[in-house]
Amino acid sequence: MIHVNNLSKSYNGTTVLHINDLEIPKGQSFGLVGNNGAGKTTFFSLLLDLIQPSSGNITNNEVIVNESEAWKPFTSSFIDESFLIGYLTAEEYFYFIGELRGQNKADVDKLLANFEDFFHGEILQQKKYLRDLSKGNQKKAGIVAALIGNPEVIILDEPFANLDPTTQIRLKQIIKELAEEKNITILISSHDLIHVTEVCERIVVLDKGETVKDIKTSEATLQELETYFSR
Amino acid sequence: MFKRFLSLEWKQFSRSSYFQKGIAIKILLILAALYFGGCFLVLGTSAFFILEDTFPKEDPVTIVNNYLIFWFLIDIAYRYFMQQLPVMNIKPYMIIPIKRKTVIHFLLGKTTVSFFNFLPLFFFLPFTIVLLVQGYNPLNVVAWFFSMLFFTLSINYLNFLLNKNDKIFYTILTLLVAGVAVEFYDIYPLAEKAGIFFNTIYQKPYAILIPLLLMVLLYRRTYSFIRKGFYLDAEISKKTETVKTSELNWLNRFGRIAPFLKNDVRLILRNKRPKQVLFMSFLFLFYGLIFYTNDSYNSMPAFLAFASMFVTGGFLMSFGQLVPSWDSEYYKLLMSQNIPYREYLESKWSLMVVAVLVSFVLSTPYIYFGWDIFGMIAAGALFNVGLNSFITLYGGVLNRVPMELNVKAKAFSNTQGFNPTQLLIALPKIFGPMLIFYLPYKLINFEAGLIFLALSGLAGIVFKNFFLNKIEKIYQKNKYKTIAAFDEKA
Numbered sequence: 104m105i106h107v108n109n110l111s112k113s114y115n116g117t118t119v120l121h122i123n124d125l126e127i128p129k130g131q132s133f134g135l136v137g138n139n140g141a142g143k144t145t146f147f148s149l150l151l152d153l154i155q156p157s158s159g160n161i162t163n164n165e166v167i168v169n170e171s172e173a174w175k176p177f178t179s180s181f182i183d184e185s186f187l188i189g190y191l192t193a194e195e196y197f198y199f200i201g202e203l204r205g206q207n208k209a210d211v212d213k214l215l216a217n218f219e220d221f222f223h224g225e226i227l228q229q230k231k232y233l234r235d236l237s238k239g240n241q242k243k244a245g246i247v248a249a250l251i252g253n254p255e256v257i258i259l260d261e262p263f264a265n266l267d268p269t270t271q272i273r274l275k276q277i278i279k280e281l282a283e284e285k286n287i288t289i290l291i292s293s294h295d296l297i298h299v300t301e302v303c304e305r306i307v308v309l310d311k312g313e314t315v316k317d318i319k320t321s322e323a324t325l326q327e328l329e330t331y332f333s334r
Numbered sequence: 335m336f337k338r339f340l341s342l343e344w345k346q347f348s349r350s351s352y353f354q355k356g357i358a359i360k361i362l363l364i365l366a367a368l369y370f371g372g373c374f375l376v377l378g379t380s381a382f383f384i385l386e387d388t389f390p391k392e393d394p395v396t397i398v399n400n401y402l403i404f405w406f407l408i409d410i411a412y413r414y415f416m417q418q419l420p421v422m423n424i425k426p427y428m429i430i431p432i433k434r435k436t437v438i439h440f441l442l443g444k445t446t447v448s449f450f451n452f453l454p455l456f457f458f459l460p461f462t463i464v465l466l467v468q469g470y471n472p473l474n475v476v477a478w479f480f481s482m483l484f485f486t487l488s489i490n491y492l493n494f495l496l497n498k499n500d501k502i503f504y505t506i507l508t509l510l511v512a513g514v515a516v517e518f519y520d521i522y523p524l525a526e527k528a529g530i531f532f533n534t535i536y537q538k539p540y541a542i543l544i545p546l547l548l549m550v551l552l553y554r555r556t557y558s559f560i561r562k563g564f565y566l567d568a569e570i571s572k573k574t575e576t577v578k579t580s581e582l583n584w585l586n587r588f589g590r591i592a593p594f595l596k597n598d599v600r601l602i603l604r605n606k607r608p609k610q611v612l613f614m615s616f617l618f619l620f621y622g623l624i625f626y627t628n629d630s631y632n633s634m635p636a637f638l639a640f641a642s643m644f645v646t647g648g649f650l651m652s653f654g655q656l657v658p659s660w661d662s663e664y665y666k667l668l669m670s671q672n673i674p675y676r677e678y679l680e681s682k683w684s685l686m687v688v689a690v691l692v693s694f695v696l697s698t699p700y701i702y703f704g705w706d707i708f709g710m711i712a713a714g715a716l717f718n719v720g721l722n723s724f725i726t727l728y729g730g731v732l733n734r735v736p737m738e739l740n741v742k743a744k745a746f747s748n749t750q751g752f753n754p755t756q757l758l759i760a761l762p763k764i765f766g767p768m769l770i771f772y773l774p775y776k777l778i779n780f781e782a783g784l785i786f787l788a789l790s791g792l793a794g795i796v797f798k799n800f801f802l803n804k805i806e807k808i809y810q811k812n813k814y815k816t817i818a819a820f821d822e823k824a
Contacts, residue, residue, distance in 0.1 A: 186667040190604040202593040
């Protein structure tokens with residue numbers, strides 16, 4: 104589904120990301136871990152064509168992302184709060200995203216009904232603008248918005264950060280269910296090794312912009328990661 | 335403690351991104367400040383002599399006192415829009431051992447040295463000096479000067495209390511408009527009556543106690559107002575507005591661009607900065623009054639063409655020059671979503687066109703000045719729709735200044751959306767209609783000028799797709815630069 108060819112990104116001569124070759128097959132749940140500055144967000148930004156690669160490229164379903172926009176209809180993402188429109192209510196925001204992705208109100212409502220537990224009564228019918236919601240609730244709205252319109256590729260940057268324990272557990276459940284569907288490729292970055300090993304089939308460790316580990320998740324993975332990061 | 339606060343303030347000022355943004359803007363700002371200061375200075379020095387010449391029977395001081403009421407009302411109204419409350423970042427000081435008193439006094443002290451308090455001095459000080467030189471009683475004059483200073487500062491603190499309340503502001507605005515109307519149409523000699531108060535203050539130097547007491551009272555009132563709100567959950571935390579949702583289904587008739595239009599309507603209604611623009615563009619409607627009432631312009635119809643374009647183009651220009659900055663807070667979303675630039679642009683364009691049409695309808699009272707003038711406004715409106723809209727949108731793309739939507743623009747630090755490119759883009763907007771009108775007017779006649787101006791707009795509408803394609807290309811070309819620029823917080 105996603106193929107990375109000789110991708111690199113540098114600012115003023117300092118290389119912040121360099122991935123020679125990385126293939127993410129369709130339907131995989133893919134986890135990205137690494138310390139601050141390892142290049143996780145840079146990689147996601149490149150994948151969404153928000154920054155320009157210094158060399159190489161990424162193809163998403165055969166589409167070269169920095170040359171064509173044809174990847175947009177089947178790709179969705181939530182990176183940070185700048186993906187929210189602060190002056191809309193959560194409903195208005197969902198319907199807006201829905202309209203962009205060819206979903207009418209009824210479609211969106213149907214999807215939202217599945218997330219009642221996840222929202223925990225704090226998102227819908229709140230009579231509040233998104234900018235006035237707490238960080239955790241903003242994140243919930245953003246994550247669910249990324250699931251609107253049957254995307255084939257879902258990119259979530261640190262989805263677990265800022266969420267309360269209950270919501271973290273529910274989110275893990277949601278991601279697992281998504282991962283079971285064969286046609287959804289899901290990319291997640293996280294600082295929480297336990298979460299990421301629980302929900303991802305494959306984990307790649309980035310360090311200073313390079314891939315240093317590429318692990319198929321197993322019982323031993325958490326131990327392996329903990330050993331690596333406590334060096 | 336104050337010294338330390340001052341050093342923090344200085345750092346905040348000198349390290350803020352707009353300060354480091356290029357010398358051209360700084361020079362322009364200084365020029366603007368000098369310009370306004372200079373205007374007041376000239377007014378202050380010459381007011382006495384002008385009034386003396388125009389109304390030889392009356393004492394200039396009395397005349398000035400008569401109109402002070404309007405001066406102060408305008409001051410209040412103007413500050414409401416332009417003066418930003420210097421909300422120091424109080425939060426970090428709440429838990430460290432500094433007396434709350436100190437922080438609040440500093441906060442209020444800071445507003446006291448605001449540009450808005452100095453600006454009136456540029457008028458009052460030279461006026462006072464002229465009075466002294468002219469041999470008025472020094473005691474009266476000096477006491478009067480300080481009274482004016484105290485009134486100005488009173489307004490400064492009053493603004494603190496008012497800024498939270500729209501209702502009071504609109505009451506004052508209504509009072510002002512009503513007052514001007516009453517005075518202008520000789521219904522009631524308001525100025526004279528209000529003048530009694532100010533003249534008494536002038537004649538009885540001990541009356542300086544009135545404004546002094548007023549100032550102290552308002553200072554204390556403001557102090558306790560802030561003191562009460564000095565908690566995390568009170569004034570410091572931003573207020574959560576209650577939401578008025580509306581489906582805006584009537585916009586669905588616009589088809590593909592409907593979702594964007596709905597967003598834009600909400601953008602304007604729910605954020606402070608766009609509301610401010612909306613209000614300012616309403617004021618543009620009155621721009622014509624300056625030009626049409628002035629005989630010297632009647633012999634220069636090219637200037638009238640320019641003014642007519644302004645009458646209907648206020649919103650178009652002030653909103654359009656900040657497309658796409660309006661969406662800077664969530665630009666990354668727009669860029670990674672399934673959004674064709676074309677529909678995004680068309681939505682903004684439609685909004686601007688609607689604004690021109692509304693302004694045009696509102697400008698019908700200008701028929702009072704004759705059909706020639708109204709014809710010009712109509713031609714100007716067409717120019718706005720057909721050409722100005724695209725020029726403005728083109729300028730906006732090159733703008734790339736991030737914007738905080740729900741924060742009012744600060745006066746004289748309003749560099750958001752202002753750079754040399756904007757100046758260059760402004761040239762065709764200003765001289766375009768003048769030239770298009772002037773050439774046929776000079777070569778043929780007045781009507782020909784109007785027709786050409788109107789036709790230029792129609793031509794623009796015909797070539798709409800061409801222009802939008804061009805602008806779309808620039809959007810694509812500048813995509814990464816724009817994202818990066820919007821990512822830097824203002």
